[in-house]
Amino acid sequence: MSVMLKCLSHTPLRDYNDPEASIVNEVNEVIAKARAGVEAFDPELIVLFAPDHYNGLFYDLMPPFVVATAAESVGDYSSLPGHLSVDSDTAMELVKFLFANGIDMTLSHRLQVDHGCTQTLEEMTGSLTRYPVVPIIINSVAPPFCPYARIRKLGEIVGQFIAGLDKRVLILGTGGLSHEPPVPLLADAPEEVAEFLIAGRNPTPEFRAARQERTIAAGKIYGSELCEQTPLNADWDLTFIQTLIDGRVAEIDELSIEEISQQAGRSAHEVRTWVAAFAAIGATGSVTARKDYYRAINEWIAGYGVVSAESA
Numbered sequence: 001m002s003v004m005l006k007c008l009s010h011t012p013l014r015d016y017n018d019p020e021a022s023i024v025n026e027v028n029e030v031i032a033k034a035r036a037g038v039e040a041f042d043p044e045l046i047v048l049f050a051p052d053h054y055n056g057l058f059y060d061l062m063p064p065f066v067v068a069t070a071a072e073s074v075g076d077y078s079s080l081p082g083h084l085s086v087d088s089d090t091a092m093e094l095v096k097f098l099f100a101n102g103i104d105m106t107l108s109h110r111l112q113v114d115h116g117c118t119q120t121l122e123e124m125t126g127s128l129t130r131y132p133v134v135p136i137i138i139n140s141v142a143p144p145f146c147p148y149a150r151i152r153k154l155g156e157i158v159g160q161f162i163a164g165l166d167k168r169v170l171i172l173g174t175g176g177l178s179h180e181p182p183v184p185l186l187a188d189a190p191e192e193v194a195e196f197l198i199a200g201r202n203p204t205p206e207f208r209a210a211r212q213e214r215t216i217a218a219g220k221i222y223g224s225e226l227c228e229q230t231p232l233n234a235d236w237d238l239t240f241i242q243t244l245i246d247g248r249v250a251e252i253d254e255l256s257i258e259e260i261s262q263q264a265g266r267s268a269h270e271v272r273t274w275v276a277a278f279a280a281i282g283a284t285g286s287v288t289a290r291k292d293y294y295r296a297i298n299e300w301i302a303g304y305g306v307v308s309a310e311s312a
């Protein structure tokens, strides 16, 4: 068994609201380098921790986390549509292993996923089908959230499963870091917004286009005095990254969910995918980790980071 980890922020505003060309080029270079590392590693399996943004998961049945044995991308923004090459047998074995080890996992045999799941997969592999993948969606956008300690425990048990596989496994975490796009909250939502958050699957093209336009418009003023959303917080992001690469992931258990929302924005909870990914690799051996890149990019509503690790 050998294990590689890549955790990356994602943003659907790529191509729709780009920062200056030098920054786009810089990010493209970092992604190309990370992808070359994946290519050289040649994973036999990808375990993908990702959030959803009210495209696959809604409040009609909102799990804290879910393993998919089959997944279809909705192709929101400019993300790739279509099916992911999910290794359904391994996904099912993982669910059984989690049950046997104290994690009450949710299972989906047909899950819709969005840019939060597919952007990083595409960036790291060039497609949604290049390698067998097991998607694990962690609720990071729809409060209330289970404690970070539970996410770390989930990651640890996934790591124990990976350790028993005798395969080259790439663990991906996608989302974060600090950011707060205009995603509505169920509390106090007007009736039609609440209806969308509870059961908004398969929206009309017009509904999807209007939603995307709102995000693009938010990107154009994000971080300015016109913007009411919580701004990016580079200090918070860099402290969080350092905690992970120092091997101190358990310290994140102590952070309060409310404080993270206040300091880093409501969608900063997408870092739950990074917590799970680091806990997973930590359970497979001794870990070497590094920060490949960080920049706060308002145009993309993203504290944008890339972190890599290997275990031996």
Ligand SMILES: O=C(O)/C=C/c1cccc(O)c1O
Residues within 6 Å of the ligand: 010, 011, 012, 013, 053, 116, 175, 176, 179, 181, 211, 212, 215, 300, 301, 302
């Ligand atoms: O779901 C949406 O419409 C927008 C999501 C978004 C916006 C900006 C940064 C991100 O990481 C997002 O997921």
Ligand SMILES: [Fe+2]
Residues within 6 Å of the ligand: 010, 051, 053, 116, 175, 176, 267, 270
């Ligand atoms: Fe996101």
